[in-house]
Amino acid sequence: MNKKTIYLLLLIIIPISALGQAVEVSPPDFIKTIKFKSNTTQGQLPILKLGEPLVLEFDALNANEEDFYYVIEHFNYDWTPSVLAKAEYLRGLDNQRILEYYNSFNTYQVYSHYKLQIPNIQTRAILKTGNYMISIYDDYDELMFSRKFMVYEDLVNVGVNIKRSRDVKFVAEKQSVDMVIATNSFNFNNPLETINTVIIQNNNLNTSISGLRPQYTLGNQLIYRYVEESAFWGGNEYLFFENKDVRAANVGVQFIDLKDIYHSYLFTNIPRWDRPYTYNPDINGNFQITAIDRTDLDVEADYTMVHFSLLHEELKDKNIHIYGNFNAFAIEPITQLFYNTENGKYEGMIRLKQGFYNYKFVAIDKYTGTLDEGFISGNFWQTENNYKVLVYYRDLGARYDRLIGYGEANSVDISN
Missing domain, CATH: 2.60.40 (Immunoglobulin-like)
Known part of the structure; x- marks a missing residue:
């Protein structure tokens, strides 16, 4: 019996209240650039009108051309499992293989780009409004990652x-x-x-x-x-960089280096909590894939190792992380910066696809795990x-x- 079958049986056997709220699962390190596309958004929280197509894309960097499968589940407003049967909110079938994928072309980092669109031949329609989770499994029924999305009808x-x-x-x-x-x-x-309401700031659930x-x-x-x-x-405006040309320094990039792949070294940042607010247009933590002299960004944009640094004294009770929608605002081991005693900086690096990215530095309490978005950047009502x-x-x-x-x-x- 595979894990997906066991999970479905648990939904039947275990009381709904015992399952708690659904939580997005972050992908393994070889899956990158998970993004939704719609008529208005890319790389953002997908809030779709009933009948609008859902498009999910991601890259697998292991060059194995693996098979991936998708499962869609319906949830209540508070992300506890819904009692609806699959046939009540889906027309057709899920737990199907993602058929559309393409291999990268002329890149240092080899990867396969996967694309799932709903409706498709197997999953013909989403029938009900509300909260949904789409989960991606590999050929061994291992959960790779999950992402939330919402479907609404315009009644009020x-x-x-x-x-x-x-x-x-x-x-x-x-x-x-x-x-x-x-x-x-x-x-x-x-x-x-x-009536229940949910307020979301900058697409961050x-x-x-x-x-x-x-x-x-x-x-x-x-x-x-x-x-x-x-x-x-209020927070502060996001920092940003753009590396659409991997061979030359661009906005926010101090210099580049070619090793196994290109490395982009960003300018060192400083804390902003004690500085006056300065308006600096951003895209509220989101990202946009872009590359010069490329016709198909899905498979021709390359990956670079992006190096971040923050000039700050060492903190004994807090960890510093890179924060943004490039990974759905998740706090992960790959986002953590480590203190370099030789130069007095927090440093870290993340493998990212070419593009324009927003990011900020946030602090996590080592003992409670509490996130403080404004500890480094500050909070301003004008933001x-x-x-x-x-x-x-x-x-x-x-x-x-x-x-x-x-x-x-x-x-x-x-x-x-």
Whole structure:
């Protein structure tokens, strides 16, 4: 009996509440550049309208042309497993092999590029809105990685406004999200119990805020204007680099070197928490694959070893990590920097595909594992951040959470 079959049996035998919340599984080191594509996004959190195709792509750097298989599962708004049967949310079959892949061409790093699009011949449609997890397995039924995505239907209007924090203690460091859900043609039953919202900053599910209830109703509108509960740390603008030309230094790259593959050495960064805020346009932690003199970036863009460094005294109680959407904001061994006593810098390196990348340095408490995004970069109310609001609805007696609305705003329009 393979592992996928065992997992499906566990869903039947074990009570749903005992399984807890779904967590994304990070890939092994030979799988890189996992990204979703849609009409509007690349390398970002995929929030798709019902009927819009889902496209998942990734590279395998072991040059074995392995077979990979995909499994799709439906979840409740809080990422606990849904009680829906597979046939209720999928038309067709999953647990199928990814058929489309191509080998790299004219690159130092040999890799295979895999592409999965849904709908396809086997999986013809996603039928229900809500939260989903797609898991990728190898030919030995080993889980390689998993990624979350959402499917919504446009049934309510979601107004989003970004305000400075109403808490005077954090007015210079936090941003607050106000929401108005308008229900012109959709009638809610007991919205305090049936409506759930999730607020996401910069496509990062790890720091999302959920479980907020409407504070009051005004006509056909549900109003959310919290003081503390909907506030996020403002953070700072992301640092960035671009290595679209592997043979020459580019934006953020100090110099390059050719070994087994090209190595890109970035300029050394310094802490910014004690410096004045400076507006510096970024893409909010995301990345874009790009390379000059290449026609097909999927297979012609090369991989380089990118070297990061931070000028900082050694910290006894914290670890320093590179943070960004290049790995879905995961804290992993490959993202950790190590202190070099000879030059007084934290240093590390990550193998990344050519492109434009946002990143920042974050601190992790060695004893509690607590993430502090602003420890190195600081927190400023002026920072430009993207916010997404998802509205879920489970009618009385319903068996799953429908995702009925989606709103978005940017703090560039922040007000008091």
